[in-house]
Amino acid sequence: MNRRKFLSLTGGGIIVAATATVGTIASRSPAAALAPWDQAGVVYDEPRKRALSYAILAPNPHNRQPWMVDLSQPDTVILTVDTNRLLPHTDPFSRQITIGLGCFLEVMTMAAAEDGYAVDLQIFPEGSDAAALDGRPVAIATFRADPNIAKDPLFQHVMDRRSNKEPYDTSRTVDPAVVAQIATAAIHGTRVDGSVAGDSIATLRKLTTEALSIEIDTPHTFKESVDLFRIGKAEIEANPDGIDFSGPMFETLGAFGLMTREATLDTDSMMFEQGKVAVLENTETAMGHLWQTTTGNTRADQIAAGRDWVRLNLAATSLGVAMQPLSQALQEYPEMDDHYARIHDMLARNGETVQMLCRLGYGIAVNRSPRWPLEAKLI
Numbered sequence: 001m002n003r004r005k006f007l008s009l010t011g012g013g014i015i016v017a018a019t020a021t022v023g024t025i026a027s028r029s030p031a032a033a034l035a036p037w038d039q040a041g042v043v044y045d046e047p048r049k050r051a052l053s054y055a056i057l058a059p060n061p062h063n064r065q066p067w068m069v070d071l072s073q074p075d076t077v078i079l080t081v082d083t084n085r086l087l088p089h090t091d092p093f094s095r096q097i098t099i100g101l102g103c104f105l106e107v108m109t110m111a112a113a114e115d116g117y118a119v120d121l122q123i124f125p126e127g128s129d130a131a132a133l134d135g136r137p138v139a140i141a142t143f144r145a146d147p148n149i150a151k152d153p154l155f156q157h158v159m160d161r162r163s164n165k166e167p168y169d170t171s172r173t174v175d176p177a178v179v180a181q182i183a184t185a186a187i188h189g190t191r192v193d194g195s196v197a198g199d200s201i202a203t204l205r206k207l208t209t210e211a212l213s214i215e216i217d218t219p220h221t222f223k224e225s226v227d228l229f230r231i232g233k234a235e236i237e238a239n240p241d242g243i244d245f246s247g248p249m250f251e252t253l254g255a256f257g258l259m260t261r262e263a264t265l266d267t268d269s270m271m272f273e274q275g276k277v278a279v280l281e282n283t284e285t286a287m288g289h290l291w292q293t294t295t296g297n298t299r300a301d302q303i304a305a306g307r308d309w310v311r312l313n314l315a316a317t318s319l320g321v322a323m324q325p326l327s328q329a330l331q332e333y334p335e336m337d338d339h340y341a342r343i344h345d346m347l348a349r350n351g352e353t354v355q356m357l358c359r360l361g362y363g364i365a366v367n368r369s370p371r372w373p374l375e376a377k378l379i
Contacts, residue, residue: 028233028251033240033370037159044374047115048077048143053374055108058310059163060100061327062087062228065241065372067104070379077141079105080379081133085241089224090215090331094133095302099355101138102306106188108141110155118146128299139303154185154314161313162368164322167285168361174288178319179360182290185315186308189294190355193347196288203346208359209283211329211339216276218335226261230370240370247367283326286359290323293352305355322363330354 040053048071056065066085070078081101086094109119119141126136174196183192195201215221228242229235232254236244245259253259263271292309294301316323329336329343347354 030233030236030240030244030246030370033236033244034368036371036373037368039373040159041111041114047112047117048075049374050115051108051111051117051119051143052077052377054111054158055104056371056374056377057158057161058100058103058107059161059313059325060103061091061096062225062243063241063369064097064100064228065377066097067101068377068379072379075143077108077139077143078137078379079139079141080135081138083133083135086133087224089221089333090328092333093131095297095332095355096327096330097133098138098299098302099306099309102303102308103310104306105139105141105303106307106310107158110152110158112143113149113151114155116145116147116149117143118149119143123300123303130297130299154311154318157314157317161310161317162322162366163313163324164363164366165282165324166322166363166366167281168287168322168359168363170285170287170361172287172362174321174360174362178321179288179290181319182312182315182321185311186292187311188304188307190305190308191293191295191349191352192290192308192312193293194288194290194360196360201286201288204289204357204359205284205286207329207339207342207346208286208326208357209280211331211336211343212280212283212326213276214335214339215328215331216279218333221331221333221335223265226264229261229264231259231261236370240372244370282324283359285361286326287361288359289326290358290360291347291354292356293348293354295350295352297353301353302355309356316360320362322361323358325356325358327357330357 036056040057041050044050044053052069064085066082068080068082086097091097105121112119122140124138125140176196179194179196183194186192225243230239230242230244232251236246250259259271263269264275266272292305294305313323329339332340344354
């Protein structure tokens, strides 16, 4: 035994001999799925495509990347949503998907300004349905040259922005002044607040942990996530969206059949048990929370929330603070009704809608998330 090297996986007693084959498997990286990060602003000369090459890196729910763009009209981007990429169980009214589309538009606008272009946006110009997204345009964006347009200083952090889903360092506190500074990044009319007080942290840790447990323990909502698992390089490169599991541990687990969607869905399996423990550890290591509200809940409000949300994420990045959305308590399906009401009683004012909630802290550096190339998103 002491003449061999072994790899221990998941803390559950699974041991795989670290042979040359295992080493090769463990070192695989989904390079093609990460290529859009390296291509942003580099491979395109046309101003709209240059801006869009950054926009496709925007945060979005479950990394569904639901955007589609039509460039058939000069100087114009027509943004629509791919209705096959919605989340009907956890996001039945596509509120969170719409927020992700707002993130896309904000990054696109910021990127255009870098090249001296202003972007005029018409949001849902043909109207919208509060209950469901459809094929009508989400936005029509008109690009016009403007040599005097100001560049947004937050744009320099687009390539480093992450949603950090790792446990945070509970020995490092977040300064209230840092939270206040992050909040100033919102410029599109949403209200942003937060707290790093001990009682608030404890209350929101408990509530967000409970809400996450509800999502996991509700079969149809958990299956929606598990169906989007991409385990290992081959799956990630075949579908560079959804919830990716890459890196040495997951590459090896997937290759040896130790991590499968079937095992993850089996509530009696070790994979289910340990996976739940791992994700709940995240909520329990929150060192502060930030939330965002709007006075209304129209599609336009949701777009504005997305535009401000990515700005908050970029501002946190600039200050070295990690953020992870904790949207479970904001989800609008029956099993979550009680926690939805409780989070609104706690955080909303005068009938506001809480659009986003996240944990704050200091965590390890995390890798970029996979993306479809821009060409896959052009109509």
